[in-house]
Amino acid sequence: MSETDKPVLVEIKDIWIEGRSDEEWLPIINGASLTLRKGEVLGLIGESGAGKSTLGLAAMGYTRDGVRIKSGSVTFDGVDLIAASAATKRDLLGKRIAYVAQSAAASFNPAHKLIDQHVEAPVQHHVTSKSEATDDGIELYRRLRLPNPDEIGFRYPHQVSGGQLQRAMTAMAMSCRPDLIIFDEPTTALDVTTQIEVLAAIRDIVEQFDTAAIYITHDLAVVAQMADRIKVLLKGDEVEEADTRVMLESPKDDYTKSLWAVRSFERPAKPAPAVDATPVVSVQNITAAYGKLPVLHDVSFDIHAGRTVAVVGESGSGKSTTARVITGLLPQLEGVVEFKGEALPADYHKRDRMQLRQAQMIYQMADTALNPRKPIGEIIGRPVEFYMGLRGRKKRERVRELLNEIELEPDQFIDRLPSELSGGQKQRVGIARALAAEPEFIICDEVTSALDQLVAEGILRLLARLQDERGLSYMFITHDLATVNAIADEVVVMKDGRVVEQGPKADMFRPPHHPYTDLLLSSVPEMDPDWLTDLLAERGVENIGDAAVDKM
Amino acid sequence: MHPVLKIVIQRLLLGLLTLLAVSIIIFVAVNSLPGDFAQAILGQSATPEAVAAIRRDLGLDQPAVTRYFQWLGDMLTGNLGISFAQANFASFVGTSAESGSGPVTVAQQIAxxxxxxxxxxxxxxxxxxxxxxxxxxxxxxxxxxxxxxxxxxxxxxxxxxxxxxxxxxxxxxxxxxxxxxxxxxxxxxxxxxxxxxxxxxxxxxxxxxxxxxxxxxxxxxxxxxxxxxxxxxxxxxxxxxxxxxxxxxxxxxxxxxxxxxxxxxxxxxxxxxxxxxxxxxxxxxxxxxxxxxxxRDIPVVQACCLIFAGAYILLNLMADVLSILSNPRLRHPK
The missing domain is CATH 1.10.3720.10 (MetI-like)
Structure with a gap:
């Protein structure tokens, strides 16, 4: 590659950034540097809290409220962005430097039509007239393969789906044909089939206009498709930087290697259950609705003792609703849920304590699932008392046992509040709370999706160990197929409230599939920089993502 | 039907219902004020007969429920009644029909x-x-x-x-x-x-x-x-x-x-x-x-209260509707 011949566009030198927290300035970025040439794409990766977004925004000369640049320099095309006046920076922002945010749904103003927001930058910066900018916007919508490009811009943000909004936001960033775009996790909030389409669109348009980009993400496989070079950050420190292929093939630093290794966790498949075995939980022909809106249609699957059933599907496919039916939070209209061959009452009010005990849940957001005002000992102690009838010293003993089980030191954690725990530790407390009821069956609702990969892997290993020791059955709700591959015994694929395919994991990851399962599987990015290119070449842009879903 | 129109109609009906409830509260509150017009106008030395006569003339001897519905019916037909203080007492004894000028109505007084x-x-x-x-x-x-x-x-x-x-x-x-x-x-x-x-x-x-x-x-x-x-x-x-x-x-x-x-x-x-x-x-x-x-000029007090209540309800109703209209999610449903 002759990238090094191109002129330098952005140069950040030894930048130190701090954030204000309780009257104290804490470091966010400790002396990072980066150089970006015209037309080059740099991937910034790291876990949450690594300072990726802060560094990305600093490249625009922008800091959020409560954040300041302590020292260092940011130069954009010869302009010192730290010393520049607000007016000088405003003149560059939107016109020569643009930003694409993580959540397009939150970053489009709900009060204005898409096209009005699109033309704002070109009109305010006097780049083109409003009518020219409108025509250009429609042209960009067409290039980004948005449906109804002539008309979609005249809708309000709430009338457009998430993946389409993300593409419209990329179009908006392109409206002045900037030299640099900062992409801040643009596909993290999207489903895999939607993500692939957005990735293809972004890559296509960045290449067409020879735009330089900083692509921020925590997903290695995604960054492998997008970036020429990758820079790894850890808690505000630079770890290493290299060309994408070099980085993927031979990461140098231990931390980088550990990131790469996360996906290697996989459990050996368990032998199939006996044909005549009674499943622990049997969901039979469930139909359910929210009010008049039907959400589940004839859903059936079994969960056997000691096994993990992964329920996969995109947002809105009915995964969590199925869990609500099993726990009795949403009584079904038709069908039965059986526990060890006995039908459970549909409404949890009508279930007795023994029946309630058997269906425990672990939630996605441990933050909101734990009462912030109660210490850990009390959070875990409540179900111990409620289900097991233990009090006083015996209760405290049992809580300590449970904390040991989830690998948290009891003396250290029993009196802490949830706010004094990290995300992974909170999720462990959630697991301990479910275990306190001593159930045979636990529903895990996206328990790892809010966690960084290393932490998520720790949680998966813990769940696997508990299953081996206690013979627990899991219903594991997820949209992440790598997680499925790691821990599932059986897979149930759901779409629009229906089960489209189910079977043992080994079969599910081997063709032939139901076309939807195939689409889901093929949409998961792989750690191969040519994956997206090859896939597009193989299938054509018409047969990926939502376009393919719509054809079904 | 457009959802906004539906919400507006709902709010409007709710507003009317509130106004009805308020009218009951006004009537009960005003009628439980201590003392009455007859006593207030005739003073300490009034004979019980004179008080009773004025009360009868003004309809104050009727049961409260009857008076409420009479008042409500009058309000609905736009008749705010006749002020006690302005009333020509002759009118109550039946001679005013020919007198021409007639008593000053509450509406004329308030307008x-x-x-x-x-x-x-x-x-x-x-x-x-x-x-x-x-x-x-x-x-x-x-x-x-x-x-x-x-x-x-x-x-x-x-x-x-x-x-x-x-x-x-x-x-x-x-x-x-x-x-x-x-x-x-x-x-x-x-x-x-x-x-x-x-x-x-x-x-x-x-x-x-x-x-x-x-x-x-x-x-x-x-x-x-x-x-x-x-x-x-x-x-x-x-x-x-x-x-x-x-x-x-x-x-x-x-x-x-x-x-x-x-x-x-x-x-x-x-x-x-x-x-x-x-x-x-x-x-x-x-x-x-x-x-x-x-x-204790009850018809005027009641009419004023009702106007105040109406203004309050109407303005809040308008605020509700405008807030709804300011929300594009409701103005332009999916």
Whole structure:
């Protein structure tokens, strides 16, 4: 590659950034540097809290409220962005430097039509007239393969789906044909089939206009498709930087290697259950609705003792609703849920304590699932008392046992509040709370999706160990197929409230599939920089993502 | 049907229901005031026969439920009744039918007063609402600056002072020390508009000082509340000027709470201005109301209460509908 011949566009030198927290300035970025040439794409990766977004925004000369640049320099095309006046920076922002945010749904103003927001930058910066900018916007919508490009811009943000909004936001960033775009996790909030389409669109348009980009993400496989070079950050420190292929093939630093290794966790498949075995939980022909809106249609699957059933599907496919039916939070209209061959009452009010005990849940957001005002000992102690009838010293003993089980030191954690725990530790407390009821069956609702990969892997290993020791059955709700591959015994694929395919994991990851399962599987990015290119070449842009879903 | 239309109709029906409930409360409350008109007018030495005669003439001897429905029926047909105090007693004994002039009705009595009150409220609103919005927007734009603090302290001091005090301060500066405006607002029917406006200005300014603080502070708070939103950050990252960010991106999303506070303050301008009316001798509905309560002139009191309640409900209803209309999710469903 002759990238090094191109002129330098952005140069950040030894930048130190701090954030204000309780009257104290804490470091966010400790002396990072980066150089970006015209037309080059740099991937910034790291876990949450690594300072990726802060560094990305600093490249625009922008800091959020409560954040300041302590020292260092940011130069954009010869302009010192730290010393520049607000007016000088405003003149560059939107016109020569643009930003694409993580959540397009939150970053489009709900009060204005898409096209009005699109033309704002070109009109305010006097780049083109409003009518020219409108025509250009429609042209960009067409290039980004948005449906109804002539008309979609005249809708309000709430009338457009998430993946389409993300593409419209990329179009908006392109409206002045900037030299640099900062992409801040643009596909993290999207489903895999939607993500692939957005990735293809972004890559296509960045290449067409020879735009330089900083692509921020925590997903290695995604960054492998997008970036020429990758820079790894850890808690505000630079770890290493290299060309994408070099980085993927031979990461140098231990931390980088550990990131790469996360996906290697996989459990050996368990032998199939006996044909005549009674499943622990049997969901039979469930139909359910929210009010008049039907959400589940004839859903059936079994969960056997000691096994993990992964329920996969995109947002809105009915995964969590199925869990609500099993726990009795949403009584079904038709069908039965059986526990060890006995039908459970549909409404949890009508279930007795023994029946309630058997269906425990672990939630996605441990933050909101734990009462912030109660210490850990009390959070875990409540179900111990409620289900097991233990009090006083015996209760405290049992809580300590449970904390040991989830690998948290009891003396250290029993009196802490949830706010004094990290995300992974909170999720462990959630697991301990479910275990306190001593159930045979636990529903895990996206328990790892809010966690960084290393932490998520720790949680998966813990769940696997508990299953081996206690013979627990899991219903594991997820949209992440790598997680499925790691821990599932059986897979149930759901779409629009229906089960489209189910079977043992080994079969599910081997063709032939139901076309939807195939689409889901093929949409998961792989750690191969040519994956997206090859896939597009193989299938054509018409047969990926939502376009393919719509054809079904 | 369009969802907005459906919501508006729902709110309208709910408003009518509220008005009905309020009419019951008014009737019960007014009728449980101690003493009655007959005793008030005849004084301590009245004979029981005379009191009973007047009570019978005015229909006060009927059971309360009958009187309520009679009153409600009259209200619905637009007949506000006849003021006790203005009544020609001859009319009750059956001779007034031929007398020609007839008694003064409550409607005739209230109408000019109500018109004056609306005029004062209108003038105040025209000054106060744009001023509060502008001040609120500027305070949000230059938050924590000297301007922001000054505007906050000034408006808070104004709202914390008693109305009569503000009124006298304004009279002192604008009518006595610098005689620019008249201190008496004795307006009458047929007065030319300009003259009327001139005389109304001082009470209107007093009321402006009273209502500005809340509207301004709500505008400021509602806008600042939104400044941390991702779409505001997006607008800033597009290089949009700070003023445009606030007016174009924050304000349209902050309208609902602002509209509601404006409606509450406008309702106050109609129903709560009696002190200011007294200070400036302004012939509004507030004074009439207070006098009627003193005289136990039940038809006038009830009609005033109903008008106040109606104004409150109507303004809140309008605020509701406007808030709904300011939400594009409801205006343009999927």
């Amino acid at each position: 000019p007063r109500f018109e004056n009150t609306m005029f004062l409220a209108g003038v105040t609103a025209v000054i106060a609402v744009p001023m509060s919005l502008t001040l609120g927007i500027l305070a949000a734009l230059f938050r924590n600056s000297v301007f922001d603090r000054t505007a906050n302290i000034a408006s808070l001091s104004a709202v914390s002072s008693p109305e009569f005090f503000l009124a006298y301060i304004l009279i002192l500066f604008l009518a006595v020390l610098h005689p620019i405006l008249p201190s008496l607002s004795n307006i009458y029917e047929g007065m030319p508009f300009g003259e009327r406006l001139y005389r109304t200005l001082l009470p209107a300014l007093t009321l402006t000082l009273v209502v500005t603080a809340q509207m301004m502070r709500m505008t400021r708070a509602a806008i600042i509340n939104l400044l941390a939103s991702p779409y505001i950050e997006m607008a800033r990252l597009k290089g949009i000027s700070p003023m445009r960010v606030i007016v174009k991106h924050a304000l349209p999303n902050a309208l609902a709470p602002i509209i509601n506070v404006i409606a509450l303050n406008l309702a106050y301008l109609i129903t709560g201005v009696v002190v200011v009316e007294v200070v400036f001798v302004y012939p509004g509905i507030g004074q009439l109301f207070v006098d009627s309560v003193k005289n």
